[in-house]
Amino acid sequence: MSAQNPTPSGGPVVEGPHDPEHDPRAAYALEPEYAAALTARLVATSGQTAEVRSPLDDAPLAHIPQSTTGDVADAFARARRAQHAWSRTPLARRAALLLRLHDLVLDRQDEIIDLIQLESGKARKHAFDEPLHVALTARYYARTAEKHLGTQRKIGVVPGLTRVEVNRVPKGVVGIISPWNYPFNLALIDGIAALLAGNAVVIKPDHQTMLSALLGAELLEQAGLPRDLWQTVAGPGSEIGPALIEKADYVCFTGSTATGRSVAQACADRLIGCSLELGGKNPLLVLRDADLEKAAEGAVRASFSNAGQLCVSMERIFVADQVYDRFVERFVARTQALTLGATLEWGNDMGPLISQQQLDAVTAHVEDAVAKGARVLTGGKARPDLGPYFFEPTILEGVTPDMACFGKETFGPVVSLYRFQDEADAIARANEGQYGLNASIYSQDGTRARAIAQLVKCGTVNINEAFAATFASLDAPMGGMRESGMGRRQGAEGVLRFTETQAVATQRLIRFGPQFGMSDEAYAKVMNANLRLMRKLGRA
Structure with a gap:
């Protein structure tokens, strides 16, 4: 893994005080006028401010009115x-x-x-x-x-005489x-x-x-x-x-x-x-018929995008015993080829964690796992030479339930590998714990993979992809099951949650009660007869 010296990329930033030729953590700063123009939009009258520092170099960025x-x-x-x-x-x-x-x-x-x-x-x-x-x-x-918010017509109780509309x-x-x-x-x-x-x-x-x-x-x-x-x-x-x-x-x-x-x-x-x-402790399943090159490439993105600080990223990978060794070889090699750097330019695969608090949490999970017998296949340590909050992309093997990273969300570039013998066992282990946000399945048999997906207790499941297939498909809802949340963003549910449903019915010609001198008993018989007629006609 290598670091690249950061260089300005235009926009609202100016180069900071460090010399990039002598300091691999050359700083960036915001133009004060730019930051002031943005913070002017805040509703904030306390007179107090909070300093914000960049995780790229721990240099001050701005003071935010509170x-x-x-x-x-x-x-x-x-x-x-x-x-x-x-x-x-x-x-x-x-x-x-x-x-x-x-x-x-x-x-x-x-x-x-x-x-x-x-x-x-x-x-x-x-x-x-x-x-x-x-x-x-x-x-x-x-x-x-x-389509989502326009007034919709619904079936009225008396066809042709009851007009029903639903407003949002x-x-x-x-x-x-x-x-x-x-x-x-x-x-x-x-x-x-x-x-x-x-x-x-x-x-x-x-x-x-x-x-x-x-x-x-x-x-x-x-x-x-x-x-x-x-x-x-x-x-x-x-x-x-x-x-x-x-x-x-x-x-x-x-x-x-x-x-x-x-x-x-x-x-x-x-x-x-x-x-x-x-939160999530998202599982990725590599089935015995998976394309291992695609699975390894996907596993790298699934585990280390945004340094693992992604709600839908993978922290547990379950691999069929028949392909375990070959998958691990490819996955480790691809992980070791990742480029880390504190730069605004294109070309790096991973930046730092957001803060010292996040770095401490990730470090604690890895150290706890190693102390209790887990093996580090690659990574496993902080990299202060690259920046204040860098932690290497880390692959662990031999993680057991007594280790913190087994069931708790790490929210960093750390993933654990597990073998499985049969798919029923893999599904059961993927469903362990309290979370259920995102899952991924790699298999060349799409029909079988989709059948397995229905057994996985997650709000989104990606087949032969890490998370982008569901995340970018805006017509499909996205959200978690169990302790990963409630409600959905995206799709119809993502906009309808912000509305109340209002039904408006307009009745014509007849009323719902006896008329034309009809007794209550006669009215009841007429209504029953209508129900039976509608049943025979197949009407709703």
Whole structure:
């Protein structure tokens, strides 16, 4: 594995104080005016700021103004006033805004990618996934707006005389708590669906990646989003999160299962809905007939994309005994060929972890496993020579239930290998634990793999692919089973969650009760006769 010296790539960044020819961790910094323009969009009056430092080199990036609980209340008040008018805006106009956002994201993607890398440290090819997915989401929901949100006709109780329509009424103001691992993408994809459905949004991004989320807010404004419909607040989750939930009409949260439980309980207390994408200990199955080159390539992406800091990444790989040794040889070789570096340029395969806290957690999992007998096939240690938070992509063998990384989410570039003798055993082991977010199956028999997929307790299952097939298929829902969450983003469910369902029925000519002098008993007989007739005619 090798490191590359970072070089400026344009956009909102300038080279920092280090000399790149003498220091492999040459720093980057944001133009102060650029950061100030973004943070001006915050609703924050506390007078306090929080410093943000780049995981690429631990150099300061910006000072983020902090919000008070009063600022959260003010943000919701503004958003609620704006939402009344927005909910009456024709659906076609809301959809047109998303198409303009699509174009702006593509036009400014280099700037977006630079900022994502500066805040999160991820490799450029993984940062590229974020504007790509936002553009895909915006275009998908714009093109399917009428299909998902238009008034729909339903079958009335009396055909021809009962007209029934179903409307989708916006919830009101949606509260979003977004994470640091996909700071631009996850700050926008839920929110733009909520906007399309006629809602306003108040969002609290993670403190580490606030600027990427604020750039998304700027692009929405440039696309023509009316003032005050999108409000951003900043501050500690323990203070600002509860204040946001207290005011919201619906909550979207992406993060840990422990925090997700608290969010769900707070929403339940208020009888409001929520959608939660939480933790995972995702399994990948390599069946005996798998194409081993494809499986090894996919396993590398599945395990080490964004340094393993991806909710749908794989942390457990189950390999059929018949092909285990050949797969491991290929997987280890591909992993050892990965290039690590703290750079904004294309070419690296993996960047650093987000913080010292994340590095400590990953290191603790690996050290615990090794101390209890696990074998390191490659990797296994931090790389401070590359940057402050680098950890080598690591493959473990011989992991047992008494090791922390067996069942707990590592959320880093660490994966464990397991042999299996028969597929029933592999399925049972893949379903162990409390999580159920994403799975992957490699087999050249698609029919058999799809049958196995139905037995795996995960919200998404990819066949002959790591995670991108489901993640990028916007017409399909995405989310977790069991303790990996509730609700879905993407597809019809991803936008309908932000609406209330309203049924409107118009009755003509007859009423539901005796008429023309008919007795109650006679009316009951007539209705029974009609039921039998409808049954014979095959009507609903």
